[in-house]
Ligand SMILES: Cc1cc2nc3c(=O)[nH]c(=O)nc-3n(C[C@H](O)[C@H](O)[C@H](O)COP(=O)(O)OP(=O)(O)OC[C@H]3O[C@@H](n4cnc5c(N)ncnc54)[C@H](O)[C@@H]3O)c2cc1C
Ligand SMILES: Cc1cc2nc3c(=O)[nH]c(=O)nc-3n(C[C@H](O)[C@H](O)[C@H](O)COP(=O)(O)O)c2cc1C
């Protein structure tokens with residue numbers, strides 16, 4: 001149980017979209033899809049990031065430069081060193097040969113791409129509903145369509161690629177056509193995931209949802225990531241949770257808390 | 267089934283295991299989850315009058331031997347405290363697991379103001395944190411390190427409670443990082459404390475990442491906790507109990523098992539706080555340790571756990 005940062009060097013760096021950069025680290029973390037690590041910039045700060053890929057030899061994270069930390073991280077070069085703790089959290093799971101709908105938004109596409117690549121090895125069939133503001137923000141748009149046995153179904157708010165509208169609407173159209181899914185997985189903005197949770201419940205489809213909260217320790221001690229009313233920590237009991245659990249989280253889709261524990265409405 | 271219940275300053279706990287301040291203690295839901303997992307009561311994270319930012323991350327690191335933390339006591343202030351405390355008191359159920367509200371401030375005066383605010387919210391016990399080693403850069407040496415300062419804070423808190431909650435028991439949380447803890451304990455009790463919490467984290471300590479040649483905690487230093495604290499805590503509790511046999515103590519520091527808790531009670535603790543134990547055994551630690559205490563009592567023909575308090579002389 002060592003939860004000290006482990007020093008790793010950046011092996012490669014790829015710009016995915018105007019905002020997002022993928023970093024590869026030369027260390028086999030043996031992480032599973034859905035898990036996250038805490039990335040430490042020595043002397044600066046530390047932030048949670050989902051594992052975007054892990055092939056047992058190296059692993060990657062895809063980082064959106066949105067604030068101070070992620071912008072600094074984006075400036076790090078190949079060969080630079082940083083610290084990693086983890087992997088933490090629960091994983092996405094599936095059964096062989098399942099028909100799976102994946103609904104991704106923002107950097108949520110990264111762990112779902114990772115999950116898809118693993119589930120395909122078990123003979124699963126995937127419909128990948130990928131939402132973004134516009135074509136430029138469809139992170140991993142060049143990777144996902146290359147997956148076998150996967151229908152890639154992008155949706156953009158401005159209609160610049162794929163379905164004009166939200167990915168949940170695109171998914172709804174498939175459901176209305178009578179496409180039967182065994183399982184839904186979702187990772188992305190909470191308002192989107194809330195619709196997925198409700199719809200999956202109505203249609204009686206199993207769903208796994210990634211509930212992300214402001215995190216500090218990552219190992220169930222600080223309590224910053226707990227959710228009302230269950231009071232469980234999302235870093236340990238999540239982030240990936242079955243819909244039955246998510247439906248008991250009264251704050252889901254309504255509010256989250258910041259670093260001092262204050263509520264913010266979505 | 268042995269009787270595990272204890273009475274601390276007139277408040278009954280179904281078992282002596284309470285959540286220590288600062289661990290999983292931010293929301294009413296989280297407190298209830300800890301109670302569901304077997305705790306006899308809970309302590310809130312330290313509450314400030316106004317919003318207080320904690321330190322940047324990393325704020326907690328740990329390995330098999332110890333934990334270092336410098337969370338920096340983040341809090342949103344009294345409005346949030348009111349919301350969470352009233353929710354807990356409303357929803358805590360018929361067994362009424364007690365709530366210990368833990369307060370912190372940067373000045374003697376502010377301790378009085380926050381005590382009055384929180385006193386109005388009707389917690390079962392008020393714990394005064396004067397021993398946090400992680401806000402020294404802001405507020406200087408903790409009040410718990412000087413007998414006179416510790417006594418002044420205690421007096422101010424008791425005075426403030428006179429108007430709003432004169433019966434609310436006050437326990438003052440002591441620091442192990444002092445030359446003579448018994449002297450501080452006496453000063454605090456003379457100033458009116460009804461109980462003592464022994465103890466806060468040790469140090470502060472430091473851990474350096476040798477590859478980047480940088481301290482790991484963003485605050486550079488942080489309080490030490492975990493299993494190795496237990497012998498220190500047991501000794502401090504024992505010494506205080508010998509000097510002040512009437513004063514009830516919340517023993518805290520390095521407790522992981524029911525046997526650890528029993529050891530602390532024999533040294534003189536009435537209640538036993540568990541913080542870092544949550545890291546080593548999960549939030550389930552409370553139920554596990556309670557079961558272990560029960561098994562020990564049964565095997566040793568102890569009918570009432572509370573009969574063990576202070577039995578080591
Ligand atoms: C489990 C998990 C996995 C994540 N995976 C990824 C990922 O793969 N790629 C990616 O780009 N981003 C990911 N994030 C979000 C990422 O951690 C934040 O974008 C980042 O912390 C922002 O830091 P900043 O200093 O750049 O921006 P800030 O200006 O400090 O924050 C921007 C936003 O990020 C949120 N945020 C800041 N710190 C944290 C924190 N410690 N925990 C949670 N949210 C925080 C804030 O609430 C704010 O809304 C993940 C978050 C979580 C909780
Ligand atoms: C992460 C962490 C945060 C803490 N925060 C507080 C706090 O806000 N207020 C306080 O009085 N004590 C705080 N403490 C101290 C604990 O309540 C406890 O006194 C100490 O850790 C020793 O007990 P333990 O070994 O069981 O953790 C904190 C300890 C840890 C590990």
Ligand code: FES
Nearest residue numbers: 216218220223235
């Ligand atoms: S991040 Fe600390 S408990 Fe989850």
